[in-house]
Amino acid sequence: xxxxxxxxxxxxxxxxLVCSTLLTASVSSIILALFVLSGCTNTTSADSDKILINDxxxxxxDGATVSTWQFPNDHKLLYLLDDGTELVATxxxxxxxxxxxxxxxxxxxxxxxxxxxxxxxxxxxxxxSVQEYxxxxxxxxxxxxxxxxxxCYYIQQSTSISGMNAxxxxxxxxxxxxxxxxxxxxxxxxxxxxxxxxxxxxxxDLFYGTKDEIVSALLFPSSDCGTDPDAFASLSAxxxxxxxxxxxxxxxxxxxxxxxxxxxxxxxxxxxVRSVLHEWAIPN
Numbered sequence: 001x002x003x004x005x006x007x008x009x010x011x012x013x014x015x016x017l018v019c020s021t022l023l024t025a026s027v028s029s030i031i032l033a034l035f036v037l038s039g040c041t042n043t044t045s046a047d048s049d050k051i052l053i054n055d056x057x058x059x060x061x062d063g064a065t066v067s068t069w070q071f072p073n074d075h076k077l078l079y080l081l082d083d084g085t086e087l088v089a090t091x092x093x094x095x096x097x098x099x100x101x102x103x104x105x106x107x108x109x110x111x112x113x114x115x116x117x118x119x120x121x122x123x124x125x126x127x128x129s130v131q132e133y134x135x136x137x138x139x140x141x142x143x144x145x146x147x148x149x150x151x152c153y154y155i156q157q158s159t160s161i162s163g164m165n166a167x168x169x170x171x172x173x174x175x176x177x178x179x180x181x182x183x184x185x186x187x188x189x190x191x192x193x194x195x196x197x198x199x200x201x202x203x204x205d206l207f208y209g210t211k212d213e214i215v216s217a218l219l220f221p222s223s224d225c226g227t228d229p230d231a232f233a234s235l236s237a238x239x240x241x242x243x244x245x246x247x248x249x250x251x252x253x254x255x256x257x258x259x260x261x262x263x264x265x266x267x268x269x270x271x272x273v274r275s276v277l278h279e280w281a282i283p284n
Contacts, residue, residue, distance in 0.1 A: 050078065058131055060138055079134060085147070087137040088130065090155040109169060109195060116198025117171060120191070121159055127189065128155065128177055140181060153178040162190060163246050163283030169195045170283060172245055175256075185257035190245045192281070203241025206281040214276045215239050218253060221270040235261060248283050 050069045058066040058079070066087065069078040079088040109117070137153040144150055155177055162172035172190045179185060192201040207214045215236045238259040245252045250268050255261035267273070269282060 053077070058134055060135060064138065066134055079130070081138075085141065085150065086152040087141065088133050088153045088155065090130065090157075092155070092157040093159065108164070109198070113169070113193065113195060113198035117169070117193050120193075120198075120200060121171070121173075127157075127173075127175055130155075133178065136180075137178075151181045153181070154184070163248065164195060165280070165282070165284045167195055167280055168201065168283070169193050170246055179257070185262075187243075187254045187256040188245055188252075189242045191242065203244075206241060206278060207276050208278065209276045212236065217272045217276045218244065218251070218267075219265070221267045221273045246281065246283055 050071050053068040053070055055067045056065050057068040060066065065082055066079050067082075069080060070076070071078075075093055076089060076091040078086055079090075080086055133153050133155065141147060141150045155175075157173060157175055159171055159173040161169060163170040170190055170192055172188050174186070174188050176184055176186045192203065192206060193199060194201060204211075204214075209217075216232070219232070219235060219239075235255070238255060238261055243253050243255060245254070250266055251273070252264060252266050254264045269277070
């Protein structure tokens with residue numbers, strides 16, 4: 001019998017929630033390590049091929065200055081101290097005219113919808129603050145006796161169309177965010193937009209019923225599901241509709257590690273789920 005899994009690193013434990021319709025999934029730590037190793041370049045100020053974007057982009061709490069650099073034809077940004085130490089590297093791609101879904105270009109959308117969605121994602125991310133990561137990385141760097149072994153904090157963010165139907169389009173942003181030099185968390189945030197206008201559809205508007213009814217149906221989607229009330233309370237407190245990715249035949253809920261839950265579950269659209277989810281919210 002499959003069930004909810006609480007993930008911590010590469011291990012998992014039951015949290016009192018059992019449901020035979022659920023499947024669990026996790027991200028390999030090896031894959032995450034490859035992302036991180038490819039993201040931090042360990043560049044120094046001696047490198048001549050990177051381009052200075054801003055020589056004083058950020059000022060840290062103790063007055064240290066951080067500059068931003070970029071390599072030609074690369075969307076990755078480097079955040080360096082005056083001595084060339086790389087504190088943070090970011091690789092952020094936002095939707096554009098080439099945004100795809102399963103190989104299909106975003107020109108399936110109207111120009112107005114494309115422009116509106118692009119404008120939404122062109123704004124600063126609500127998920128994290130580069131300044132906060134710079135401060136955290138700098139504190140870890142200065143605390144090390146041997147600073148030559150410092151590995152930069154790596155942030156990755158990419159957005160693509162993950163589903164649509166005649167009236168709605170879903171865009172899913174995948175985040176890879178650092179916890180420290182060695183550990184990262186990876187999770188998705190999905191937003192819904194009107195397919196014709198590109199206007200944002202608030203996550204809760206995809207559903208009807210009370211919050212408890214919605215969360216209960218999504219987390220325990222069939223009659224053979226059982227739960228520990230304490231476990232449900234902790235999950236419900238952390239739940240956000242943006243944690244749900246809607247696929248044509250199933251939905252996926254991912255709780256990020258920083259919520260204290262850290263697991264992924266998958267379920268088909270059962271009768272119980274359809275009782276709280278609008279039919280127009282299910283993609284083709």
